[in-house]
Amino acid sequence: MANKKSKNIDKEKGFSKVSIAWYPGHMYKTRKQIEADLKIVDIVIELLDSRIPISSRNPDIKKITAGKRKIIVLNKCDLADEKQNQRWVSYFKQKGIEAVLTDSNSGKGIENCIKEIEKIMEEYMQEQSEKGRVGRRIRAMILGIPNVGKSSFINRISKRTTAGVGNKPGVTKQKQWIRINEKIELLDTPGVLWPKFESEEVALNLSFTGSIKEEILQRVEIAYQLLKVLLENYRNNLSNRYGIEKSHIEEILNQDQPENVNIYEIMLEIGRKRGCIISGGNIDEEKTARIILDEFKNGKLGKITLEYPNDK
Ligand SMILES: Nc1nc2c(ncn2[C@@H]2O[C@H](COP(=O)(O)OP(=O)(O)OP(=O)(O)O)[C@@H](O)[C@H]2O)c(=O)[nH]1
Numbered sequence: 001m002a003n004k005k006s007k008n009i010d011k012e013k014g015f016s017k018v019s020i021a022w023y024p025g026h027m028y029k030t031r032k033q034i035e036a037d038l039k040i041v042d043i044v045i046e047l048l049d050s051r052i053p054i055s056s057r058n059p060d061i062k063k064i065t066a067g068k069r070k071i072i073v074l075n076k077c078d079l080a081d082e083k084q085n086q087r088w089v090s091y092f093k094q095k096g097i098e099a100v101l102t103d104s105n106s107g108k109g110i111e112n113c114i115k116e117i118e119k120i121m122e123e124y125m126q127e128q129s130e131k132g133r134v135g136r137r138i139r140a141m142i143l144g145i146p147n148v149g150k151s152s153f154i155n156r157i158s159k160r161t162t163a164g165v166g167n168k169p170g171v172t173k174q175k176q177w178i179r180i181n182e183k184i185e186l187l188d189t190p191g192v193l194w195p196k197f198e199s200e201e202v203a204l205n206l207s208f209t210g211s212i213k214e215e216i217l218q219r220v221e222i223a224y225q226l227l228k229v230l231l232e233n234y235r236n237n238l239s240n241r242y243g244i245e246k247s248h249i250e251e252i253l254n255q256d257q258p259e260n261v262n263i264y265e266i267m268l269e270i271g272r273k274r275g276c277i278i279s280g281g282n283i284d285e286e287k288t289a290r291i292i293l294d295e296f297k298n299g300k301l302g303k304i305t306l307e308y309p310n311d312k
């Protein structure tokens with residue numbers, strides 16, 4: 001009897017724990033689903049953001065995909081520095097992982113990606129056909145963190161326009177394979193990996209590119225942090241975009257006051273240039289922050305890479 005009672009109490013405790021720990025529970029289920037899907041595919045297509053190839057990489061992915069053939073797709077390459085794009089491709093090749101660049105908006109690089117997948121799988125498929133499994137297609141699946149371009153990539157590679165749309169979670173559906181060509185088929189639902197904030201730098205990079213939604217309250221600070229990075233490595237882009245002379249930027253930065261105050265003043269200068277004025281003639285910092293973040297995200301500030309291979 002006493003035993004039964006304590007069991008009930010445990011159950012209650014367990015229940016309240018479940019609702020508190022809802023998000024990790026969801027992640028656990030996602031991971032199990034990915035592990036199950038991995039068992040039935042031959043190759044993993046790991047999508048990364050070309051602007052932040054390390055920060056957009058889930059650090060557990062190595063463990064999750066151990067023993068699987070893999071290709072890294074550096075997506076959104078149109079938004080990143082072309083020189084750095086090439087360096088990143090070499091970086092992954094040196095590590096023994098084939099990497100390709102894609103722009104899933106225009107479709108650039110997609111054909112090359114298909115070719116590389118066929119090349120990676122060639123020997124294995126040959127073995128398969130020698131074993132009598134003739135005509136079997138290469139089975140592939142996509143893995144990537146939110147917003148990296150998984151749905152856009154699927155649409156491009158499968159030449160259709162509806163992937164991921166109306167993809168309601170919780171609705172059990174049969175596994176669907178999309179035929180890419182005579183040789184390849186792709187699982188229609190990508191594995192969504194949670195991003196991981198191993199450092200403040202990673203968290204900021206993911207905010208700049210839109211994999212983490214910025215809260216309105218934090219927006220000004222996130223824009224400030226982005227501005228700081230851009231002032232270091234892409235000062236010309238800022239100067240050109242907002243029409244502020246480089247000498248004037250230097251003047252502001254050289255003022256004898258804390259660095260963050262100087263950078264903040266540059267943010268205000270950008271706001272002034274863009275007419276973000278509120279009552280009393282003050283600068284609307286919230287609106288200014290949004291302009292800077294949006295213009296980075298959609299490439300209006302130019303082709304910008306935030307992480308370089310040598311950094312790591
Ligand atoms: N410039 C550029 N934008 C891209 C590219 N790929 C995707 N996008 C844009 O990035 C945003 C996110 O793309 P999605 O395809 O929805 O990304 P996802 O990984 O499916 O996102 P979730 O389903 O939220 O995990 C959209 O605004 C796309 O138009 C690319 O190669 N270049």
Ligand SMILES: [Mg+2]
Nearest residue numbers: 150151152164
């Ligand atoms: Mg999607």
